[in-house]
Amino acid sequence: MFKGMDISGSALTAQRLRMDIITSNIANAESTRAKIVNGEIVPYRRKLAVFEPAKQSFQVTLKNAMNGQAGVGVKVTKIVEDQSPWKLVYNPDHPDAIKDINSPQYGYVRMPNVDMATEMVDFISATRAYEANVTALNSHKAMAMKALEIGR
Amino acid sequence: MIDRISLGNLNQLQKINQIGNNSESKTQQISFSDTLKQALDQVNQLEKQSSHMGELLAAGNIDNLHDVLIAGQKASVAVELTVQVRNKVVEAYQEVMRMQV
Numbered sequence: 001m002f003k004g005m006d007i008s009g010s011a012l013t014a015q016r017l018r019m020d021i022i023t024s025n026i027a028n029a030e031s032t033r034a035k036i037v038n039g040e041i042v043p044y045r046r047k048l049a050v051f052e053p054a055k056q057s058f059q060v061t062l063k064n065a066m067n068g069q070a071g072v073g074v075k076v077t078k079i080v081e082d083q084s085p086w087k088l089v090y091n092p093d094h095p096d097a098i099k100d101i102n103s104p105q106y107g108y109v110r111m112p113n114v115d116m117a118t119e120m121v122d123f124i125s126a127t128r129a130y131e132a133n134v135t136a137l138n139s140h141k142a143m144a145m146k147a148l149e150i151g152r
Numbered sequence: 153m154i155d156r157i158s159l160g161n162l163n164q165l166q167k168i169n170q171i172g173n174n175s176e177s178k179t180q181q182i183s184f185s186d187t188l189k190q191a192l193d194q195v196n197q198l199e200k201q202s203s204h205m206g207e208l209l210a211a212g213n214i215d216n217l218h219d220v221l222i223a224g225q226k227a228s229v230a231v232e233l234t235v236q237v238r239n240k241v242v243e244a245y246q247e248v249m250r251m252q253v
Contacts, residue, residue, distance in 0.1 A: 002226050012218040137222065144229050148236050 001144075003071055008137040010054060010073030015130040017076050018049045022123050029114040032096040041096070044112040045081040052077045086110040195230045202227035 025046050028034070034044035054073040056064075064070060091097055092107035100106060202223040209220045 002229075005222055005226060009219060009222045012222075013216050016216060016218075134218075137225075141225055141229055145232070148233065 003069065004140040005137055007071050007073045008133045008140065010075065011133040012130060012137075014049075014051055014074045014076050015126050015133065018051075018126045019123070019130075021047050021049050021079060022119055022126060025114050026116070026119050026123075029112055029116065029119075031112060032094075032109060034112075043086060043096075043110050044114070046084075046112060046114045048080050048082055049076045050078040050080055051075070082113060084113045086113055191234065195227075195234050198223070198227040198230045 028044040031044040033041050035042055051074050054075040056072060087110070088105060088108040089111050090107055091109045094109045097107055097109050098105050205214070205220040205223045208214045209217070214220055
């Protein structure tokens, strides 16, 4: 009976995790030393969440098919890094500026590929998705309570 | 080791015996009191889960706030439904008792 509430709950968890990732992107928008790849210091790459329908066990799927029910929750399965190129900002005094005189990027600093406008839009989208799921949950409860008014 | 092997066989035989006995007893009807008890157990389970979540929240161990609230709502809806069902049953009983003999 409370399956709809569980599905909404899983969606709320997924959206909250997405919010955490967006917050991390915004906080690290200027982190030039995120990790070391092949001996080279590499800036922070923007992270994205991958949503997938939650995997259900065979028992649950069989029970749903027999009872004529449906509905599956959502889960964040992977957190992938955005592979777009770095932003180059000219700042020769920065400690991480490229110091190789022969390189065409001499004096440029590689900044994370985080675009504030995109992050703000994602943030609003996650907030609205959270609110939509809360509304769905409230509707579930309202339907259950309305059923009590049958024959009153 | 030989003792353990024979004990293992004995356990399996006992289990097969129990399955046979269970299938016999299931042909009896499930009484109303059993159904009622099962329903009340479920409601109790939801209540315990909700209060456990409340304790975790007070201790600061909660990851997702909405989980606490969803558990609270589930318990509240379950209790409300049970109360309404009980009201109806009591009303039906009183209706029967009002019948003039």
